Amino acid sequence: MTEFTPFASLVGGMMIGLSAVLLMLWEGRIAGISGIAGRLLPPYRDNAFLSQFGFVVGLVAAPLAIVVTTGEAIQQSVASSIPLMIAAGLLVGFGSVSGNGCTSGHGVCGLSRLSTRSFVATAVFMAAAFVTVFLVRHVIGG
Template identity: 50%
Template sequence: MIPDYAMPVQGLIGGLMIGLAAAVMLLGLGRIAGVSGLLARMMRISDSGPPLVLAGMFVVGLPLGAFMVALLSGPIETRFPESAAVLIVGGLVVGFGTRLGSGCTSGHGVCGLSRLSKRSVVATLCFMGAGFATVAAMNALGLGW
């Protein structure tokens, strides 16, 4: 199987689709396509944001889109830690970080940067830097994938 990083055409198509979805949400509906905000709205954690139905359709469409790609192109190679506890703790930390940072990577990195939001530039630099540092530390400790 070809590694994901060696698939530039698929990456370009995926990036264009993400950009198109963000543009449709912003230009067509006046809403930011930040997944954490949409998920919070869908789960009724937040009263602000897009209509509940729109948030639900967007969030449900994410795994549905991946399922459709898998049906059309075959199985998608995935690798996860063997420990469910690691996944749960990681998910909780990411959730906490998105609430603390007033948005997630899609909200800040895709939508915020395209609007030249200073807050999003700082947030994107922080989570990219933290990601680079984490990968470097994991690889240095021999715990990388």
Template identity: 75%
Template sequence: MTEFTPLASLAGGALIGLSAVLLMAFEGRIAGISGIAGRLLPPYEDAGFRSRLAFVIGLIAAPLAYGFATGAPVTQTVSSNVALMVAAGLLVGFGSVYGNGCTSGHGVCGLSRLSARSLVATIVFMATAFVTVFATRHVL
């Protein structure tokens, strides 16, 4: 069981929302992480390349900076089953391409824009997550 941290969760959610609003205001882009990361690879080097790179560097640096500032360890997923982790990564990548976006693009930005497509995608993401957790904890 994870700890209940309402203030940290509220602050994190507010920062995610703020970053999504700022990205839309200054770049005219939706903060979908899969799209931002995907456009870092060739042939997408264009005028927005530096801002996308800065965004991804910020995603990596933020938990490290938090850990450095507070002394708290950075929470991460660790598994000795490399094949399972590779399969999970490929499935997430395939799902974000097939679903035309990831949880951040649909769940944060799409729902705030009242997108019906994002509502359906978010319901599918969440239902899949519920089934996966139930199956791994109670069936397997």
């Protein structure tokens, strides 16, 4: 069973929303993580490399900062199958490219802009997540 953490979830959601607003305000860009990470790879597509790199570093550094300040691990378990994690990562990457955006771009930024395409994409993401969790937890038994 997943632990219910309403306060931490609320604060985390507010931080995600604030970072999306600040990125739009300062850079004029949607906070789509797959797009930001993709623009870090050669060939570089624009001159905002340092700000995009800083955004990605912040994604990695934030959980580490919490561990250092609280002494508590953010996540206690990781899937035991490295090939399964690689396959999942490739599928997410394929979905991001074919859906012209990722969960953060469509789900956070697109929904707040009332984008029809983002509503459809987010519904597909969520349906796939529900089915995946059901299969892994109740059918496969992971």
